Amino acid sequence: MEFGVSTFVTDDGIGPAALGRALEERGFGALFLAEHTHIPVSRETPWPGGAELPRHYYRTLDPFVALTAAATVTERLLVGTGIALVIQRDPIVLAKEVASLDLISGGRAVLGIGAGWNREEMRNHGTEPKTRMRLLRERVLAMKELWTEDEAEFHGEFVDFDPVFSYPKPVQDPHPPVLVGGSGPTTFDRVVEFGDGWMPILGRGTEDLGGQIAALRERAGRRVPVTVFGVTPKAQIVADMEAAGADRVLFNLPTEPEAATLARLDEMAKLL
Template identity: 60%
Template sequence: MRIGISTFATDEGITPAALGRAMEERGFESLFLAEHSHIPVRRETPHPMGGDLPRGYYRPVDPFVALGAISSVTTTLRLGTGIALLIQRDVIQTAKEVATLDLISGGRAVFGAGVGWNREEMRNHGTDPRVRGALLDEQLDALRQIWTKDEAEFHGRYVDFDPIFQWPKPVQQPHPPIYVGGNGEPAVRRVAAHGDGWLPNAVREPDQVAGQLALLREYAGDDVPVTATSASAKRLDVLDAYAEAGVDRVTLGLPAVPEADTLRMLDRMAEVPARYR
């Protein structure tokens, strides 16, 4: 089982390049960066995990710029979004950003995408929260067209463009893997129809792993790669359960803190990738 890190890269934490170098030196396989373009001042949508919104949500840097910087100082680290809020993005421009990241990293990009949760944030981008699932479905299909065809076009209800040229194409063939974020039935249905893998939050107890994976098998079959995100490095019993279930990757949650604190945390967490290598 491969072990990565999930985090917010922020202006208050370790710089992206320093984080990437430190992770690769300690044997981590991948880094997944979260995205929020902004947090509305008057926010009504509650945080899905409950409680106050963590400080990192207010201050993340752009994940693609950060991952591009990391690509220049690493050679093996897989570089993922976890998750990109595609419904708040222009799909043609995002296709170019992902393909460019894949090119400059030598084929190490992983595209994690989802519908998000903050309805006020969506509305500020002109996205109707009521149709965000249908919009994402079309966007994911449109991405495949752009990445795999020299003359790509798409005509849907929410995404509509006549034939276009766009290069660069991704290095990975047919394209970087698309991991669909989300924890419930709508997410696994989307994995089956539009994705290459599933990116759920890690469960909190080992006896919950089987049920989580059973949901995926019910709708998407047995062969879908799973990356369970933001697990606790201290819960080796949960990580062992994922390994025994055949999950191919788990990422450990890492808070956005200054460089010295981050390096100390990574030193303590480095035993985890060694355990499952």
């Protein structure tokens, strides 16, 4: 089983280059970064994690800029999004960002995706919450065309473009893996149709994780890779994840200044 961290990189915590270097030095294999383009002041949509939205949600750096900084000072560390809010991004631009990160990193990019929870945030991007899952599907399928075809085109309900040239192409063949986040009733539909892996958040609909993983792999007819997101760094939890059939765990790393982060990573590294 592989190990990494999932975190929010902000303007008042450890910087992405220092974090990436520290992770690789301690033997971690992956860095996954969250994103929020902004947080609406209204705060109408409840946060799934509790009552009060934590400070770091308001202050995230752009994940692709931050991951590029981490990639340039590392050699082996996977650099991924956990998650990228595809429904808030233009698919042609996002396809170029992911391919550029994959090229700069030498084929180490991973795209974790989701449809988000903050309805006011997505509306500010022109996205209707009720149709966001259909929008997510089309944007991912369109990006796969852009990554793999010399003259890519896509014609759907939400995404529609005639043949285009889109470069660079990703280093990974056929493209960076797309990990589908979430654990709702239709999540496996998305994993099977256009995902290359599943990335649930531990504790949110994962009460029978081993059974869920087995059911997904049976349905897909293949060994779907599973990355478990937001894991508490405890030995028993790690053992449970391995027994459930997970391929990678991402320890939840709080957003803190550099000295505190390095000390916390030293403790986490004991579990590797």
